[in-house]
Amino acid sequence: MATENKAATFGTELAGQLNEFRQRLEAIDSSGEIKSGLETVSVIGQIAEQILFANNIPHVWFPPLDTSIHEYDAIDFVVTNPLNGLRYSLIQSPQIMKEAAAIVFGSNWRQTTCYRPEPGDATHAQMFQQVDVELRDGDGKQARKLAGEILSACSRGILGVDINPIQELDYLDTVNEYGSDQPNLHKLLGKGNPVSAYWLINMPYATERSGVVSPLHHVMTMPYEAANNPGFSFNHYSQQELCGLRCDSYDLVICTDEEAIEIAGGDRRINTASLQIDAINKLGLPIKEFAFLLEALELNEAKQPPHSLAGFAFGLERVAMTLGGLHSLDNVQIFPVNKPDGSLIHAYGLKSD
Numbered sequence: 508m509a510t511e512n513k514a515a516t517f518g519t520e521l522a523g524q525l526n527e528f529r530q531r532l533e534a535i536d537s538s539g540e541i542k543s544g545l546e547t548v549s550v551i552g553q554i555a556e557q558i559l560f561a562n563n564i565p566h567v568w569f570p571p572l573d574t575s576i577h578e579y580d581a582i583d584f585v586v587t588n589p590l591n592g593l594r595y596s597l598i599q600s601p602q603i604m605k606e607a608a609a610i611v612f613g614s615n616w617r618q619t620t621c622y623r624p625e626p627g628d629a630t631h632a633q634m635f636q637q638v639d640v641e642l643r644d645g646d647g648k649q650a651r652k653l654a655g656e657i658l659s660a661c662s663r664g665i666l667g668v669d670i671n672p673i674q675e676l677d678y679l680d681t682v683n684e685y686g687s688d689q690p691n692l693h694k695l696l697g698k699g700n701p702v703s704a705y706w707l708i709n710m711p712y713a714t715e716r717s718g719v720v721s722p723l724h725h726v727m728t729m730p731y732e733a734a735n736n737p738g739f740s741f742n743h744y745s746q747q748e749l750c751g752l753r754c755d756s757y758d759l760v761i762c763t764d765e766e767a768i769e770i771a772g773g774d775r776r777i778n779t780a781s782l783q784i785d786a787i788n789k790l791g792l793p794i795k796e797f798a799f800l801l802e803a804l805e806l807n808e809a810k811q812p813p814h815s816l817a818g819f820a821f822g823l824e825r826v827a828m829t830l831g832g833l834h835s836l837d838n839v840q841i842f843p844v845n846k847p848d849g850s851l852i853h854a855y856g857l858k859s860d
Contacts, residue, residue: 544838547827567615597622605641607803616640627845629835634844641818647755693762710756713749720746741789773819780804
């Protein structure tokens with residue numbers, strides 16, 4: 508349909524969106540790079556699934572709706588249930604559900620869609636796929652071993668390169684030496700390979716930005732000093748001193764000649780309700796948002812001993828983009844959702860009343 512006919516039929520604004528949608532379809536139809544990127548995402552998902560099942564970790568599905576929690580510094584996407592008129596958040600990460608599932612069912616994983624309303628660019632999208640893993644009776648070392656096994660299998664399958672062993676770098680030492688928590692160390696670590704990777708470990712519990720102290724990962728992270736220490740209390744620390752507590756938390760960074768991109772992260776979790784309440788209150792967070800998590804942790808705390816919890820997640824598209832040398836999410840999402848203003852290429856929105 509000609510542009511002028513589209514405008515007459517659908518209106519000028521929608522006609523413009525339809526032209527953009529058509530251009531995207533034509534780009535996919537003619538671009539081997541985009542098709543290769545989409546196939547790479549599929550391969551990575553398949554490799555992850557095979558390894559997780561080989562490690563006897565069951566797939567468990569979670570509903571995409573949840574209560575909003577202060578895990579990230581963003582306003583959630585919100586939907587209304589037409590059956591009861593109640594509003595829920597589209598999950599940024601299924602943190603509460605995966606911890607609860609680990610306590611009562613066991614280790615679990617899923618490939619989930621995450622919703623994060625942040626300005627998009629080549630490496631950040633408002634919606635993306637994530638392989639999400641939670642381990643019962645595990646710790647950070649076990650989680651990193653499993654995540655490294657998946658990433659190394661992906662690099663072998665896509666590039667024919669084994670990046671194991673993945674070096675572990677202390678977070679504060681790295682920041683002090685390189686002035687960044689995500690330096691490109693490919694020249695140091697690459698050894699002639701097209702990609703390399705490293706773990707940042709021993710991360711602080713909290714960080715201070717513009718005078719506000721907030722968790723570096725999230726409020727559910729377990730400090731080393733709290734693990735197996737019933738006398739530990741967050742109330743023994745000032746908010747500034749929380750920034751000095753080190754944790755069994757970790758980020759995985761992939762490096763190439765051109766870029767360094769964080770593609771995975773995780774931590775060992777606080778595993779009792781009493782300690783989690785302590786942390787929530789210390790940081791002044793609204794405890795009601797964590798009610799369902801606290802219910803699960805209370806059940807865990809009654810066990811002797813409580814299950815330890817740890818996990819990780821990695822972004823499928825980011826891994827595909829980096830290992831495939833594709834440089835942008837435009838090449839790994841069929842209908843990219845990374846516009847700075849959050850508009851969608853494949854749909855039009857309705858304005859709120």
